[in-house]
Amino acid sequence: MEIFRDQQSLRNYIERQKEMGKKIGFAPTMGALHLGHISLYEAAEKENDLVISSIFVNPTQFNNPTDLExxxxxxxxxxxxxKDCGFVDAVYIPEVSDIYPEGLSSQQYDFDGLENEMEGKFRPGHFDGVGTVVEKLFRQVKPDNAYFGEKDYQQLAIIKKLVEKQNLPVHIHGVPIYREKNGLAMSSRNERLSPQQREPAKLIHQTLVKVNDWFRIITIPEIYRRVQEIFEDQKEMKLEYFEIADEDTLKETDFFYQDKKYRAFIVVFVGDVRLIDNMHLT
Incomplete structure (x- = not known):
């Protein structure tokens, strides 16, 4: 596996691969890799000649300096x-100066309102940071296909919109959420959970399963009330928000329409660790 730590060496490598007609699959990450990331590489390996990963903790998408630290x-x-997973041919580990040569700042984007829903309400500017780093990485790696986990479903929708708006020649693939045995969505932030916190955190996924059972049987306000009740008695967990939204627009809904697709989104603090999850409602 090739390791590139600067933009110039990566550029030389990409040019050689393109000259040989290689189709490139790309999965950008912020490191702290887990089986969820491996599932991205596995999906990429099936559809491309070459799989590239990147590891870069992007400062501009963190609203909370403590969270970044x-x-x-x-x-x-x-x-x-x-190296051990066997799916990745090269990894790009850039310096901040490779991504932000003119200093840390985000480009401002219009994602047709997707950026204002859910996470956008709680993390202003977050998706400008995401869009900035993903666009820069796409322009450097020049992938044919890029792979993102559905755990960050809103981010996935934002990146699809980014590609459309910026006319980038990349096809975006969403990969299903990879879960731990107890149902907890795999996340790099899970590493910060203590053993005592990890087991109760399964309640997040269990709640989404219940919501799917309740879907189309009871009203949305009643579903919201039940979700609130589930977390009211949890000492270690605090519900930040729960929403049922249209999968395409990400706008919150108060009624189920037969011709629409819906997804439930949830964000919970377990101690000081912020965990997100979602589920398509069937």
Whole structure:
């Protein structure tokens, strides 16, 4: 597996691969790799000649400096995981100066309102940071296909809109959420959970399963009330928000229409660790 730590060496490698007609699959990450990331590489390996990953903790998408400081980092462990998984041909580990040569700042985007829903209400500017780093990485790696997990469903929708708006020649693929045995969605932030917190955190996924059972049987206000009740008695967990939204527009809905697709979104603090999850409602 090739390891590139600067933009110039990556550029030379990409040019050689393009000259040979290689189709490139790309999965950008912020490191702290887990089986959810491996599922992205596995999906990419099936559809491309070459799989490239990147590891870069992007400062401009963090609203909370403490969250940025505490974000788990272990580059050497990540490199070993990439080597062992067998799906990845190269990894790009850029410096901040490679991504932000003119200093840390985000481009401002119009994602047709997708950026104002859910996470956008709680993390202003977050998706400008996401769009900025993803666009820069796409322009450097020049992938044919890029892979993102559906755990960050709103981010996936934003990136699809980014590609459309910026006319980038990349096809975006969503990969299903990879879960731990107890149902907890795999996330790099899970590393910050204590053993005592990890088991109760399964309640997040269990709640979504209940919501799917209630879907089309009871009213949306009643579903919201029941979800609130579930977390009211949890000492270690605090519900930040729960929404049922249209999968295409991400706008919250108060009624089920037969011709629409819906998804339930939930964000819960377990101690000081913020965990997100979602589920398509069937």
């Amino acid at each position: 505490k974000y788990p980092r272990n580059i050497e462990k990540d490199i070993e995981i990439l």
